[in-house]
Amino acid sequence: MELRLLRSFIAVAETGNFGTAAKVLLTSQSALTKQIQLLERQAGSTLFTRGRHGAVLTPAGHALLVDSMDVVRRADALARRMEQVAAGALGVLNVGFGMSSMDVAPLAVAHFRARHPTIQIGLEDMSSSAQFDALRDGALSVGFVRLPAPPDIASEVIRHDRLALALPRNEPAPEPDFAGLQSWFHDRPLIRLLPTRGPGLASQTSRLFAELDCKPGVLHETSDLLTVLALVAAGAGSALVPASSAAIVPDGVNLIPIPLAAASWTIGTAWLGEVQNPLVSAFLNSVRTLC
Incomplete structure (x- = not known):
């Protein structure tokens, strides 16, 4: 009819x-x-x-x-x-983020929501590889990931991050050069995030240790970055964390960025390039405004 x-x-x-x-x-x-x-x-x-x-x-x-x-x-x-x-005035936007974007992702969501109050938006913490899979199956609209992205995923650089040594405040810091770091890390047990919880961080740490030719041990493992930092603040040991975690570092922790090539990586936004979604374009504009 x-x-x-x-x-x-x-x-x-x-x-x-x-x-x-x-x-x-x-x-x-x-x-x-x-x-x-x-x-x-x-x-x-x-x-x-x-x-x-x-x-x-x-x-x-x-x-x-x-x-x-x-x-x-x-x-x-x-x-x-x-x-x-x-026109992008209605819909649902699901956003993924990881440890290196835990500061900018919530800010971007807040910026976007203030300008598009009728849009339902969700924010989920997951690794970059999990975000790529979620983008492909439609569970995510856009993600904050480690770059480079796979060929079928569109991306845009927003900033760079690097590993930083988190030390208890009363512990002397090593010299931030190759020899000083190599000597300091040699056979030293560290507090670390479980590799399954932070596979990108674990991979970056392994690359650094390969460059330094050293094999630190494991003092404690935990599934949460805040817990890692809390243990460092309590004087339980030291840890390698993203330098961008400075925004959440508690009192009692000194954060020392590591200036070696193997310690750095690139962070960007990612989305499924073949999908023309006005909400994704609007959200990316919010990210560009902040970054």
């Missing part, structure tokens, strides 16, 4: 006259008559009786009018909603 037939039916019912309804619909009276006849054949009933007083609804017409008006109202509402979604 075509919506235009229902609109014609409603117009005749509301005006009570084929000629007046034709003018409202910007069509000819003969074309309108044919549309009503077609609708009557589909309905299997006569919808109007025509006489000196115009067009009067039959009992069948009365029975179908309310539902017809409801269908048209819902269709119009859907069309308006589709226009809003296409």
Whole structure:
């Protein structure tokens, strides 16, 4: 059943006259008559009786009018909603982030939400590899990841990060050069995040130790970066963490960035390039404003 037939039916019912309804619909009276006849054949009933007083609804017409008006109202509402979604005024945006973006990701979400209050937005902590998979299957709209991204994922650099040595405040710091760091890390047990919880951090740490040709041991393992830093603050030991974690470092911790090439990496936004989503474009603009 075509919506235009229902609109014609409603117009005749509301005006009570084929000629007046034709003018409202910007069509000819003969074309309108044919549309009503077609609708009557589909309905299997006569919808109007025509006489000196115009067009009067039959009992069948009365029975179908309310539902017809409801269908048209819902269709119009859907069309308006589709226009809003296409314009980026409605929808859902799911954002992923990792340890190196735990400061900028919430700020970007807040910036975006202030400008797009009707958008539902979620923020989920996950590794870069998990974000790439979630982008592919549609569970994420955009992510904050370690770069480079896979070839099928679009990306944009937002900043660089590096490993930093988190030391208890009363512990002397090593010389921040190759020889000083190599000597300091040699056979020293460290507090660390579980590799399954931070695979990117674990991989970066392994690259640094390979460059320094040393193998520090493990003093404690935990599943949360805040716990790692809390243990350092309590004097339990030292740890390697992202330098960007300076925003959450508690009192009692000195953070010393490591100036070696193997200690640095690039952070960026990532999204599925083949998907044209106005919400993703708007969110990326929020990130660019902050970065």
